[in-house]
Amino acid sequence: xxxxxxxxxxxxTLLQMLLVLLDITGPIRAGSGFLFVxxxxxxxxxxxxxxxxxxxxxxLLEHLVLxxxxxxxxxxxxxxxxxxxxxxxxxxxxxxxxxxxxxxxxLAAMVHPHTDHGNKRRYCLAFTGALTVALLLGxxxxxxxxxxxxSYLSLYVLGADxxxxxxxxEVAAGTPVRITVGINYAxxxxxxxxxxxxxxxxxxxxxxxxxxxxxxxxxxxxxxxLHRVSWDLYRSGMNVPARSVQLWLKVY
Amino acid sequence: xxxxxxxxxxxxxxxxxxLSTCFGAFLSLQRVTxxxxxxxxxxxxxxxxxxxxxxxxxxxxxxxSFVAGREILLTQFANMMGIGPKQLQFLxxxxxxxxxxxxxxxxxLLKSPVVASLVTLYLTLNxxxxxxxxSVFGYALALPLFLGFVAISKEFFQRRGHFEIGILLLLFxxxxxxHYTITVWMVLFLTGASLTIGIQKWLTSNSYAVKAVPAxxxxxxxxxxxxxxxxxxxxxxxxxxxxxxLDSAAQRFLTYLSIDPASINRSxxxxxxxxxxxxxxxxxxxxxxxxxxxGVIQDIWQLIVRRSLRWATDSQLPMMWGITLMGIIDxxxxxxxxxxxxxxxSMILPLVTLxxxxxxxxxTLYYSVALLLxxxxxxxxxxxxxxxxxxxxxxxxxNSDRIQPSAEWLQSHAPQPKFTMLADMNLYGKYLVxxxxxxxxxxxxxxxxxxxxxxxxASTEEWETVPDIVPVDLVSLEPTTGFVWVRLNPLAxxxxxxxxxxxxxxxxxxGAVWLCQPTGE
Numbered sequence: 073x074x075x076x077x078x079x080x081x082x083x084x085t086l087l088q089m090l091l092v093l094l095d096i097t098g099p100i101r102a103g104s105g106f107l108f109v110x111x112x113x114x115x116x117x118x119x120x121x122x123x124x125x126x127x128x129x130x131x132l133l134e135h136l137v138l139x140x141x142x143x144x145x146x147x148x149x150x151x152x153x154x155x156x157x158x159x160x161x162x163x164x165x166x167x168x169x170x171x172x173x174x175x176x177x178x179l180a181a182m183v184h185p186h187t188d189h190g191n192k193r194r195y196c197l198a199f200t201g202a203l204t205v206a207l208l209l210g211x212x213x214x215x216x217x218x219x220x221x222x223s224y225l226s227l228y229v230l231g232a233d234x235x236x237x238x239x240x241x242e243v244a245a246g247t248p249v250r251i252t253v254g255i256n257y258a259x260x261x262x263x264x265x266x267x268x269x270x271x272x273x274x275x276x277x278x279x280x281x282x283x284x285x286x287x288x289x290x291x292x293x294x295x296x297x298l299h300r301v302s303w304d305l306y307r308s309g310m311n312v313p314a315r316s317v318q319l320w321l322k323v324y
Numbered sequence: 325x326x327x328x329x330x331x332x333x334x335x336x337x338x339x340x341x342x343l344s345t346c347f348g349a350f351l352s353l354q355r356v357t358x359x360x361x362x363x364x365x366x367x368x369x370x371x372x373x374x375x376x377x378x379x380x381x382x383x384x385x386x387x388x389s390f391v392a393g394r395e396i397l398l399t400q401f402a403n404m405m406g407i408g409p410k411q412l413q414f415l416x417x418x419x420x421x422x423x424x425x426x427x428x429x430x431x432x433l434l435k436s437p438v439v440a441s442l443v444t445l446y447l448t449l450n451x452x453x454x455x456x457x458x459s460v461f462g463y464a465l466a467l468p469l470f471l472g473f474v475a476i477s478k479e480f481f482q483r484r485g486h487f488e489i490g491i492l493l494l495l496f497x498x499x500x501x502x503h504y505t506i507t508v509w510m511v512l513f514l515t516g517a518s519l520t521i522g523i524q525k526w527l528t529s530n531s532y533a534v535k536a537v538p539a540x541x542x543x544x545x546x547x548x549x550x551x552x553x554x555x556x557x558x559x560x561x562x563x564x565x566x567x568x569x570l571d572s573a574a575q576r577f578l579t580y581l582s583i584d585p586a587s588i589n590r591s592x593x594x595x596x597x598x599x600x601x602x603x604x605x606x607x608x609x610x611x612x613x614x615x616x617x618x619g620v621i622q623d624i625w626q627l628i629v630r631r632s633l634r635w636a637t638d639s640q641l642p643m644m645w646g647i648t649l650m651g652i653i654d655x656x657x658x659x660x661x662x663x664x665x666x667x668x669x670s671m672i673l674p675l676v677t678l679x680x681x682x683x684x685x686x687x688t689l690y691y692s693v694a695l696l697l698x699x700x701x702x703x704x705x706x707x708x709x710x711x712x713x714x715x716x717x718x719x720x721x722x723n724s725d726r727i728q729p730s731a732e733w734l735q736s737h738a739p740q741p742k743f744t745m746l747a748d749m750n751l752y753g754k755y756l757v758x759x760x761x762x763x764x765x766x767x768x769x770x771x772x773x774x775x776x777x778x779x780x781x782a783s784t785e786e787w788e789t790v791p792d793i794v795p796v797d798l799v800s801l802e803p804t805t806g807f808v809w810v811r812l813n814p815l816a817x818x819x820x821x822x823x824x825x826x827x828x829x830x831x832x833x834x835g836a837v838w839l840c841q842p843t844g845e
Binding site: 088091092096097098101102105106108109110121122131132133134136137138140141142144145146147148149151152155156158160161162163166167194197198201204205208209210212213214216224225226227228229230234235236237238239241256258298300314315316317318319320 | 327330331333334337338341342345349352353371372374375376377392393394396397399400401403404405406407411414415416417420421424425427428431465468469471472473475476487490491494495497498499501502726729730733734737738739792793823826827828829830831832833834835836839841843844
C-alpha cells in the first residue's frame with residue numbers, strides 16, 4: 073500500500089496536468105499551479121532519493137518544508153536547461169515534463185521500501201494546511217484580477233504634425249502657429265465639459281463614454297516676450313479646471 | 325513523544341503561514357512592489373507567447389541576463405497558475421515560501437515553536453523589507469533557497485552524505501540564477517561556518533570532541549563557481565567601488581536612521597523619511613545587533629583567552645559565526661558601492677540574536693527579545709501607515725490601471741518607437757509593462773539631483789541629456805527613485821514649480837499623470 077503523502081502528490085500533479093492541458097483557469101488552477109511549482113517536485117525528489125527519509129529519519133515537517141526550496145531550485149535549473157529545446161516557457165510543455173518527472177520520482181519513492189512519518193492524522197493535518205494555503209492564494213489571485221479600464225478624462229496638446237513633438241518654441245509676433253488640442257473620455261455616463269482656450273471662445277462639449285475629441289487651433293500672439301499659453305478643461309458647474317495643459321512660447 | 329512534538333510544530337506553523345499570508349494580501353491590496361520588479365514583469369509579459377526565452381543583449385532587459393532563472397521561475401508560476409504577469413507581481417507568494425522555510429530553520433536552530441513563530445512573524449510583518457519579500461521579487465524567491473541551504477548545511481557539517489551535497493549544489497546553482505546577493509550569502513556562510521569549525525578543532529586538543537566536519541572544499545568550489553561565472557561582480561560591483569562611495573554610504577546610513585549631521589552638505593531635494601521611521605528602524609537594529617556584539621565578544625574571550633571546552637565544542641557556534649560573518653561582509657561590500665545594506669542584518673541576523681540570548685539561559689529574556697522583535701515590526705506598521713510610507717490610508721502612488729490611458733496616448737502620439745523617458749523607477753516600470761507588445765519602448769533616463777532641479781525649474785543649467793518625455797505621478801507620496809540609491813522628494817510636492825518652469829511644456833493631463841516635455845532650452 074503506497075503511503076498517503078505520495079498518493080496526494082501524484083493526484084495533485086495529475087490534476088494540474090489536466091487543468092493546464094484543458095486550459096481551465098480559476099482559483100483551483102491558481103492554487104494547484106502554485107503547489108505544482110513550489111512543492112510537489114521537491115517533495116517527490118526528497119522522497120525518492122533521500123535515504124534518511126526512507127529510513128524514517130527525516131521528519132514530515134522537514135520533508136514538507138525543504139521541498140519548497142528544492143522545488144524552486146529544480147524548476148530553475150531544469151527550466152534553464154530545457155529552454156534551448158523550447159520546453160521551458162510554453163505551459164503545455166512545462167506541465168508535461170515537470171509533471172512526468174514528479175510522477176516518476178513519486179513512483180520511485182513508492183517502490184522503495186520505507187516507513188511512514190508517523191500516523192495518517194499528521195499527514196492529513198500537514199497536507200490540509202498546505203492545500204488550504206494554496207487554495208486561499210488561488211482565490212485571492214482570482215479575485216484580485218486587475219481591471220483593464222477605468223474611467224478617466226484626459227486633455228492633451230499636439231504639435232503641428234499631430235504628434236507629441238515639435239511644439240512651437242519661438243515665433244515671430246503676429247505669425248499664426250497651429251496646435252491640436254484633444255480630449256479623451258472614458259466613464260460610465262455622459263459628461264458636460266467646457267474648454268477654455270486662448271484662441272477662441274469657450275467651447276462647450278458633451279462627451280459620451282469612449283468619446284474622443286480633437287480640434288486644430290491657430291494661435292497668434294502679438295506681444296513680444298515669454299508667454300504661457302494654457303488650455304483649461306472644466307467639468308460642468310466647477311470653478312477649478314479638472315485638467316489643464318500649457319505651452320511656453322517666446323514671441324520676438 | 326516525537327509525534328506529539330510534530331503536532332505542536334505544525335500547530336504553530338499553520339497559523340504563522342496564514343497570518344503572514346493575510347498580511348501579504350493586505351500589502352497586495354495596497355499595491356506594494358519593488359520598482360525593479362517591473363522589469364521582470366515586463367519581460368515575462370513579453371515572452372509569454374514565445375516558445376523560448378531569449379534575453380536581449382541591449383535595452384531595458386539586458387541586465388536580466390544575470391538572473392535568467394528568476395525569469396524562468398516567474399514565467400512558470402504565471403503559466404501554471406493561469407494568471408497574467410501583472411497579477412503575479414502583487415500576489416503574496418513570497419510570504420508563503422518565506423514563512424514556511426524561515427519557521428523551519430528557526431525551529432531547527434532555536435528549538436522552540438513559539439520563538440520560531442515569532443521570528444517568522446517579525447520578518448513577514450516587517451515593512452522595511454516588505455517590497456522585497458512578500459511577492460515575487462528576487463529576494464522572495466531566493467531567500468527560501470538560502471534558508472534551506474543553511475538548514476541542510478547544519479546536517480551536512482555533522483554527517484556527510486551524497487544527497488546533502490547534491491541538494492546544496494542544486495540550491496546554490498538555482499540561487500546563482502535568481503539573485504546574486506543570495507549566492508554570495510551562501511558562499512560566505514559556508515566559509516564562515518567551516519572556518520569556525522576549523523578554529524574549534526584547532527583549539528581542542530582532542531579533535532573528536534568537535535563532531536562537526538568543516539566543508540572547505542565545498543566552500544572553495546562554490547566560491548570559484550561564483551567568481552568564475554557571475555558577471556555581476558565584474559560589471560555591477562567592482563566598477564562602483566570608490567573611496568568616495570564609502571562616505572556617501574555613511575551619509576545614507578545616517579539618513580536611514582534619520583540622523584542628519586549639520587556638517588553634511590545635502591541637497592534640499594533629497595528625500596528624508598520621518599524621524600519616527602528612522603527611530604523605529606534604529607531601535608530594531610539595536611535589538612538585533614547588541615546581543616550579537618556582546619555574544620561575539622564573549623565567544624572570543626572564552627575561546628581564545630580562556631580556551632573553554634564548552635565553547636570549543638558548541639555545535640551552534642559555526643551557525644552563529646557563519647551567519648554573522650555573512651551579515652558583516654554583505655554590509656561592508658554594499659558600503660563600498662555607496663549604501664550600507666541592513667538587509668542581511670534585519671532578515672537573517674535575528675536568528676543569531678536569539679541564539680545568543682538563548683545561551684544566557686534566561687527564558688523570560690529569550691521570549692521577551694523575540695516578542696520585542698515582533699513589536700518593532702508592528703510599531704513600524706503603525707508608523708509607516710501614519711506617514712503614508714510604503715503603505716497608507718490612501719493610494720501612495722497611481723496604480724498601473726491609472727497609468728494605462730497615458731501609456732496608450734504615448735503609443736499613439738510618440739514621434740518614434742523608442743524614446744527617452746525621465747521618470748522615477750516606479751513610474752517608468754509601469755510604462756515599461758504597459759509598452760509590451762504595443763510597438764514602442766520607453767528608455768529610462770533616471771533621476772539625478774541635477775535632472776530633478778531641471779524639472780522643477782530650480783536650475784538654469786542646460787540639460788545634460790534632453791529627455792523626450794517627463795511623466796509625473798500626481799498622486800505619488802513616495803520618494804522619486806533615481807540612479808543607484810538616489811531618493812529625491814516626491815515630484816507631486818512640486819506641481820506649482822513644475823507649472824512655472826518655462827523650460828517644460830505640460831502636454832498631457834489625465835488627473836493621475838502629467839506628461840511634460842522639455843522645450844529644449
